[in-house]
Amino acid sequence: MSKMWGGRFEGGLDPYFEEFNRSTDFDCELAHFDLLVNAAWAAALGHAGVLEADEVERICAALETLREQWSEEGLLISDTTEDIHSFIEQQLTELVGDLARKLHTGRSRNDQVATDLRLYLFERVAMIMNEARDLIASLLEVAEQHSATPLPGYTHLQRAQPITVGHHALAYVEMFGRDLSRFTDLWERADYCPLGSAALAGTAFPIDRDALAESLEFTQGATRNSLDAVSDRDHVCEALFCCSMVMIHLSRLAEDYIFFASHEARFLEFSDLVATGSSLMPQKKNPDAMELIRGKTGRVAGSLQAILMTLKGLPLAYNKDLQEDKEGLFDGLQQTESCLIVAATAVRSTTWHEERCREACEHGYLNATDLADFCVRNGMPFRDAHEAVGAAVRRALELGVELHDMSDEELTSLFPALDLAVMRDALAVEGVLARRDVLGGTAPSRVAEECARWRAEVESWKV
Ligand code: ARG
Numbered sequence: 001m002s003k004m005w006g007g008r009f010e011g012g013l014d015p016y017f018e019e020f021n022r023s024t025d026f027d028c029e030l031a032h033f034d035l036l037v038n039a040a041w042a043a044a045l046g047h048a049g050v051l052e053a054d055e056v057e058r059i060c061a062a063l064e065t066l067r068e069q070w071s072e073e074g075l076l077i078s079d080t081t082e083d084i085h086s087f088i089e090q091q092l093t094e095l096v097g098d099l100a101r102k103l104h105t106g107r108s109r110n111d112q113v114a115t116d117l118r119l120y121l122f123e124r125v126a127m128i129m130n131e132a133r134d135l136i137a138s139l140l141e142v143a144e145q146h147s148a149t150p151l152p153g154y155t156h157l158q159r160a161q162p163i164t165v166g167h168h169a170l171a172y173v174e175m176f177g178r179d180l181s182r183f184t185d186l187w188e189r190a191d192y193c194p195l196g197s198a199a200l201a202g203t204a205f206p207i208d209r210d211a212l213a214e215s216l217e218f219t220q221g222a223t224r225n226s227l228d229a230v231s232d233r234d235h236v237c238e239a240l241f242c243c244s245m246v247m248i249h250l251s252r253l254a255e256d257y258i259f260f261a262s263h264e265a266r267f268l269e270f271s272d273l274v275a276t277g278s279s280l281m282p283q284k285k286n287p288d289a290m291e292l293i294r295g296k297t298g299r300v301a302g303s304l305q306a307i308l309m310t311l312k313g314l315p316l317a318y319n320k321d322l323q324e325d326k327e328g329l330f331d332g333l334q335q336t337e338s339c340l341i342v343a344a345t346a347v348r349s350t351t352w353h354e355e356r357c358r359e360a361c362e363h364g365y366l367n368a369t370d371l372a373d374f375c376v377r378n379g380m381p382f383r384d385a386h387e388a389v390g391a392a393v394r395r396a397l398e399l400g401v402e403l404h405d406m407s408d409e410e411l412t413s414l415f416p417a418l419d420l421a422v423m424r425d426a427l428a429v430e431g432v433l434a435r436r437d438v439l440g441g442t443a444p445s446r447v448a449e450e451c452a453r454w455r456a457e458v459e460s461w462k463v
Pocket of ligand 1: 023027083109110113318320322323324
């Protein structure tokens with residue numbers, strides 16, 4: 001078929017290179033947005049006096065016909081077109097004949113694809129943000145239900161101090177909340193329309209670029225420098241960074257849940273919705289959903305690296321290297337969205353073994369800090385208290401018991417001046433949790449307060 005740029009050439013393309021050069025297999029994702037951009041450009045050419053009103057109408061009607069046709073039959077692309085832009089021009093030619101040859105006046109595929117890509121990005125980012133909100137809602141449900149359920153907290157993967165299941169869930173709510181704000185931030189910075197920048201120098205026709213930007217619903221207006229506009233892919237990098245950050249958070253959530261589901265921990269059990277069995281070992285229930293999420297994190301972060309390296313040292317303005325911006329972006333957005341959906345299902349359907357969680361808090365000296373704090377409240381300098389409790393833990397380890405299970409004699413010999421009954425009381429899990437009654441702390445009352453704050457936020461998303 002004829003190329004968009006055939007005039008200067010005598011010979012044909014090497015068939016292997018022709019295939020290598022084609023982007024239609026993946027940039028067909030932009031088809032819908034390319035129709036919108038074509039229609040907006042036709043209208044802008046009409047306003048600029050380049051096209052007659054009836055020509056604009058015929059082009060827009062034909063674009064609408066294509067849209068309807070594709071939504072009914074799906075997009076069928078002949079495998080000879082170079083990219084989605086050539087394909088659409090070819091389809092348009094079939095519908096309106098030579099008139100289609102006027103549409104590319106004053107523009108380039110460079111500003112066209114840059115515009116398509118931003119519109120695509122906004123649609124996909126909106127979808128990801130919705131799924132991130134749903135995941136936040138699912139975590140919040142866990143937090144509300146378990147605002148007071150004790151859970152061993154870890155540092156260095158060693159039992160450290162008790163927290164609540166709710167506090168753990170809200171930690172992830174905070175992370176995904178930040179992710180949402182990162183997407184909002186990127187959106188604002190990217191919400192400028194490159195169309196009218198043409199190949200690199202700006203269009204030579206009297207296009208009202210602000211009106212054009214508005215017609216495509218860019219809220220910040222038109223881009224301010226044509227060279228930058230056609231070669232800027234900051235928003236691709238930013239989107240992949242935002243996605244990578246979501247994935248990093250998801251991978252940490254996945255890892256926590258995988259560990260919590262292990263026989264060693266047994267704090268929770270995945271539902272059958274998101275676990276699979278082994279083809280060999282009949283007893284297995286494997287956390288495949290969470291493992292796949294953890295695994296896909298590398299893939300999305302890899303796409304971020306790829307686009308950064310593509311842009312490194314790239315001279316102004318457009319270069320064909322930029323065609324490489326798409327596959328990683330499309331994949332990164334898709335994987336992130338899918339992972340958010342699967343994670344929300346996993347979180348919602350998980351059963352927490354409350355008794356087991358509570359019981360685990362009573363093993364592994366998670367109340368040692370509270371014993372030291374108790375000594376401090378009874379007048380001992382913290383360093384001395386730390387030392388004394390350290391010795392107590394050593395003795396307890398020798399005896400194979402917990403601090404709260406040591407005999408009165410042992411405790412009295414270790415802490416001669418202290419009231420044992422009050423001390424034992426201070427070591428109970430409920431007290432340990434309740435004392436973390438500080439803003440951001442794990443005390444059930446504070447967790448409940450944070451739940452209420454997030455609940456208001458989640459409800460505000462529904463209206
Ligand atoms: N398929 C190209 C891309 O995705 C469209 C722009 C082509 N422009 C050009 N001057 N070859 O980047």
